[in-house]
Amino acid sequence: MLTKMKTAAVLVTLVLGYAIFVPPANASGDAARGKIPAYTCLGCHGIEGYRNAYPSYRVPKLGGQKAAYIVAALQGYRDGEREHPTMQAQVTSLSDQDIEDIAAYLAMLNSDTVENGGTQNVSLEAAVTCVACHGQNGISVSPAWPSLAGQHEEYLIESLNQYRNGTRKEAVITQMAAPLTDADVKLLARFNSRLEGLETTSPE
Ligand code: HEC
């Protein structure tokens, strides 16, 4: 269960500690150059309802996702820190510059909603600890952290479970996800998926 007392203290430490390590937002990506290689990506990410096969869950929405987070995710797959054979195969041949460009392009899509910070405010009690990083309205407060607003409910469940069972590792969020129960995960995923934010953006 989420206990407010402990989390408040842990959170302050985490957030302060984390700020020191967060890489500065990288502005070196060129969205125009990133558009062309990103076209293949939208073959999965740009199709509403497209699913990962085993286990079955929806391919995450990327339109409006934070650029530095996309960069970190892609480098994670490329360097093998983040496991997923399909995604790993997609990024093996990408250079750091390609990754920056693609991230700049994807972050720009649907950025109007995300820039405006969505319209709703998180009021779910279970989400109080999450908003410090993922934002009052599910739009993350740092370009290095993923926005959750509008993401597929199934993907949010899947990713939280990946942190809980250790298949996906990242110091900060692993600690946040560990105390969550199955019921917390369901509730948080349901809640965030219903906020206005990320979108599936189809190839033009
Ligand atoms: C064959 C389908 C497919 C293709 C093509 C594909 N992806 Fe993915 N992508 C996925 C799936 C499935 C996941 C979820 C993997 C996981 O659970 O870690 C994912 C995850 C991601 C994530 C992590 C999102 C998050 O919220 O953590 C990013 C970023 C991403 N893909 C970018 C890309 C880019 C850029 C390309 C093109 C170079 C691409 N993908 C091509 C299926 C695909």
Ligand code: HEC
């Ligand atoms: C101290 C900052 C911080 C707090 C607090 C936090 N997170 Fe995170 N969260 C992160 C970071 C950083 C990542 C990206 C980690 C990575 O690269 O895998 C992340 C990733 C995620 C993801 C995966 C998103 C994706 O697109 O793949 C989900 C889902 C998530 N967090 C949900 C939550 C929930 C629910 C809470 C509250 C219980 C929470 N987070 C609290 C920092 C935080």
